[in-house]
Amino acid sequence: MSSSSHPQVLAEESRDPRVVRSRAAILRAAADLLIESGASAVTIGGISERSGVAKTTIYRQWKSRSQLVFDAFESLLAPATHISESGPIRQQLEALLIPLVRGLTSSEWALAVPALVDASERDPEMRQLLRGFLAGRKENGRSTLRAAMARGELRPDLVVDEAVTMLIGPIYYRRLVSGETLDERFVAEIVDQFLRGAARTS
Amino acid sequence: MSSSSHPQVLAEESRDPRVVRSRAAILRAAADLLIESGASAVTIGGISERSGVAKTTIYRQWKSRSQLVFDAFESLLAPATHISESGPIRQQLEALLIPLVRGLTSSEWALAVPALVDASERDPEMRQLLRGFLAGRKENGRSTLRAAMARGELRPDLVVDEAVTMLIGPIYYRRLVSGETLDERFVAEIVDQFLRGAARTS
DNA sequence: GAGTTACGCTACGATACAGTAGCGTAGCGA
């Protein structure tokens, strides 16, 4: 019963290549619109025109526009890569932050981030999606810090969540708000400043 | 000639109370819409309906919608307050950051910030407005840091712009992106961590 | 091969928005 009234729930695992193709084309077009013109520009008609998929087909596969925007953003994400957990903490932190900076300055999903940040302000579903995504990405940083604390490289009284915020907050701030320089040298400065206060053997 | 073809340029200093009243009502309604529903929801028809001012009057006073959104945001801002430049640097920094946190968690303009951040992504005029606004607000922090460096309270090799980013970046990050706790205790943690690495007499 | 199903196409009705024109009124300022 639920599968007949909500066929779109199963669309993702559909074996029918027609569904797979149209779904991919729809998500690609939706993601492009999201990147280029923001969340409010992701319209069903626009997706249809751009993807070549009929409007009716889009409505058949998704029951709400916000669900579609959600999926479009998800389709842009690469799976999080795991970082090696050896080496001095300074190198580990740079190995974490430099890809973040690269992503925020050149990846596709980065262009959607401001749109989603704004959409999250008024759309609880979107907020949950975004925060869930970020929480996953942050887990690498948290475990890296915990390990360094256990090894005695960092002060044992660090609050991990706050430390992570201090490391990545300045990066997001420059990307989203101030537009100031965002490069590897800046990452090195952040890490320097952080370790100067957080390292045990300063 | 310029005043007759572009009367809206002078509207701000108009002595005609009719203009003053309608302008205020329009900006109030536009700001409300901006806060409640984002930048793309600020429509002329919506402002007219909400403010009770005729659509034609709005078009008479503003020549573009983005200019109106601009002015609506500006109308929300309180003039920047000047901070006392005495006392230890820790107190000065907290005196700067706590009002920022308060503003970002409870002021009207804070609700418009995510919308403007997103709009800035694709609207150069809006970007310039937002960055100009932030630059003005940051100047307090910059001069405070410079004075403390001159007094010898902070390391003389600090890069002021990067130091400011490290202080306020985490705050904006939590407000815009992660949604984690944002209170005075967090400010104290930021300042602690910053001074642990930046103070001369650590 | 036969039945099923996803698709494209066209055509809706409804709503919302931009932006403009004309006209009469009421408030303002000198």
Add this chain to the structure above:
DNA sequence: TCGCTACGCTACTGTATCGTAGCGTAACTC
């Protein structure tokens, strides 16, 4: 008081969007 002007109102044109319905076709599954 009298002229000026900002205003409100109505009525447009034109565009874009939503979401749905019906129908024929082509692709896929078994």
